[in-house]
Amino acid sequence: MIIHQIEELRKLIKSWKKEGLTIGLVPTMGALHNGHLSLIKKSVEKCDRTIVSVFVNPIQFCPGEDLEKYPRTLDADTKLCEDAGVSIVFAPSPKEMYGEGHIMSNDFLTYVIPPFFYVNKLCGKSRVGHFDGVCTVVNKLFNIVQPDFAFFGEKDRQQLIIIKKMVHDLNIPVEIIPCPIVREESGLALSSRNKYLSENGKKEALVLNRILFNIKTCYNKGIKDVEALTETAYSFLNANHTLEYLEFRDKNNLEEKKVADDNTIVFIALHVENVRLIDNIEL
Numbered sequence: 242m243i244i245h246q247i248e249e250l251r252k253l254i255k256s257w258k259k260e261g262l263t264i265g266l267v268p269t270m271g272a273l274h275n276g277h278l279s280l281i282k283k284s285v286e287k288c289d290r291t292i293v294s295v296f297v298n299p300i301q302f303c304p305g306e307d308l309e310k311y312p313r314t315l316d317a318d319t320k321l322c323e324d325a326g327v328s329i330v331f332a333p334s335p336k337e338m339y340g341e342g343h344i345m346s347n348d349f350l351t352y353v354i355p356p357f358f359y360v361n362k363l364c365g366k367s368r369v370g371h372f373d374g375v376c377t378v379v380n381k382l383f384n385i386v387q388p389d390f391a392f393f394g395e396k397d398r399q400q401l402i403i404i405k406k407m408v409h410d411l412n413i414p415v416e417i418i419p420c421p422i423v424r425e426e427s428g429l430a431l432s433s434r435n436k437y438l439s440e441n442g443k444k445e446a447l448v449l450n451r452i453l454f455n456i457k458t459c460y461n462k463g464i465k466d467v468e469a470l471t472e473t474a475y476s477f478l479n480a481n482h483t484l485e486y487l488e489f490r491d492k493n494n495l496e497e498k499k500v501a502d503d504n505t506i507v508f509i510a511l512h513v514e515n516v517r518l519i520d521n522i523e524l
């Protein structure tokens with residue numbers, strides 16, 4: 242079943258809460274793939290009711306990003322959700338979420354701004370304002386759905402860490418459940434943006450997980466110095482790759498690591514065929 246209106250969803254949630262049912266929320270921007278399905282499966286297993294939100298959130302796109310081009314496949318998404326045992330697909334319009342005239346600049350909308358230390362690095366560096374948009378919409382979804390559990394993929398690890406921080410700092414009564422990265426057999430991490438890659442581009446994109454898994458192997462063999470681990474990446478790169486960042490950071494607070502340890506996550510962002518791809522691995 243699909244619901245577009247906040248009030249209609251609220252009524253239903255109220256009745257579920259009265260019955261004492263637990264609610265799981267899987268926030269998405271649609272174009273669902275097996276990565277999303279793994280989150281949905283976890284929620285359906287854990288919770289009495291699962292809501293999947295499908296909303297291409299305009300305020301998390303930066304100028305020049307692919308808001309118009311972003312894949313919108315609501316019918317297929319709804320069918321996938323129904324087959325997976327989802328109770329409700331919540332698919333609001335921008336007007337429903339942000340109001341008449343959808344005035345979305347921060348002169349007119351109350352935003353949730355995550356701490357600068359968490360957003361001035363990795364993806365936040367090139368996508369200024371992106372995490373303000375993410376935190377604002379996720380906070381709104383939490384207020385609308387009031388879920389007991391919310392499921393986020395580890396693929397967007399910086400997002401996951403920032404959302405956990407927001408939930409902690411704002412005392413939001415929801416438990417965040419992190420879900421592991423789902424990869425194609427080739428090793429490529431699933432992403433809605435993989436659709437933009439040609440067959441050759443998909444092959445070139447394997448460089449992300451090759452670099453990461455090689456670093457993990459080197460770390461397991463005893464190399465801990467981050468400079469030395471970073472250097473192992475360069476032999477994998479060619480003219481088809483534009484490396485945006487390769488960084489070693491603490492898994493809880495994103496502090497930079499000079500010496501890798503078991504709390505380190507290696508983050509990579511790289512462009513192939515003008516498609517920005519991200520991946521990460523825990524050491």
Ligand code: PAF
Pocket residue numbers: 268269270296298301375378379397400
């Ligand atoms: O990860 C995403 O798809 C989005 O950033 C999210 C969490 C659904 C917020 O729009």
